[in-house]
Amino acid sequence: MSKAETLLEDLVSASRILADQGICDAFGHVSVRNPDNPGTYFLSRARAPQLVTRQDIMEFTLDGRPVWDDERKPFLERFIHGSIYAARPDVHSVVHSHSRSVIPFSITPSKLRPVIHSCATIGHDVPVWDAQDVFGDTNLLVSSEAMGVDFAKSLGKGRSALMRGHGSTVVGATIREAVYTAVYLEVNADLQIKASALGPITFLTPAEIDRIQARLADGKPGEGYDRAWEYWCQNARVDSSA
Template structure:
């Protein structure tokens, strides 16, 4: 069900983490890709919120081979390496090759991509203790922590994980903003950067340039370092209540959304 059509607890369907089966015997139709969520929750008990998105600003980095790398301080959670998971290498023999995470096999494979053996895990998992307790800042066992906050899905979208809803929503929004910033920066850099041909002119050979080569003119795109990503996220993660309050207010005043929950029910 699209978010704007969710207005009361009756619109929600509760699933078991093990198997992603509905708790009720006769549930309403649910989303096919719930295995994304169930397998991540199963693998990382410390994770309490998962957001899956098909944001158009992020999709180019899911298909082009150009890595999504952090250029802005608001997206320190991205670290210096955002993995790209490809379903084509993990389809069960009897599964549709439609890029959808329609079973626990694909879901488990995607979940594993959040904790490969890389140094980037320092950035995301180590900063969890800096979060206020309402955002899941309590310490947990290292094995329960993912090494990456975001994983891209080849030709599909991205998934982000967090200890709480506020943090997960922030990461989803600023993954999109980081992608927009990087795309704009790459576009400007490509338009600005020129090339000059350098070399010696061989007069006897009719003015041909000898040992010529193209020299680029212009700067290079500056990405955040490991330390900058870590420290930026440590600072930003302590202020998540600010954007969260704004986003809640935007939903409250938007007539597209309705809240029919009883008073006092979150």
């Protein structure tokens, strides 16, 4: 199996995992950059993540145009993915979701910050992008390339960003890293909300975040992202051998 085909199989698995873990419901999506052509990326047609199959995967240029005259209905918010890939050569996978514990941090002054070692991949800073600032009253969906570009600027060089009253987007150097970060963004939000009721929170320090990220990136077989991936694949009943 070619590298591209392996990634496409992982992309299907990622969709099922994100649904199984409650990160995506009927909405949300995950993409991967084309390893043979960095100017395109793969993303399912508009479909609930739990139902995505290999046949649903489409290829897009970075400005959101389907490749190969594919006329199937694409996700409206595909511009999130292409704009990030255009701005960040280091990013090879993107996850957009509306996981519920994260939303309060997009509509209040409280900043989402890592509180536990497994959540360090969300990054030092999790900015909040507000479509209202540039585009005025909208339906809050990233429905154009201009909105995608503006959001990518807000994300900057970070690993995750929130969208006011909407959801969040995370990135990774691999599909497994992006899925891991999406899952643990939700975990961190839930824990931070619970901890805030007990008193002041001791957050991870910047140096701790850097050390943990480096450790995960250098994980050996059976460690880090791969261990989590195998576990989630088992729960979602998808093949982890790809």
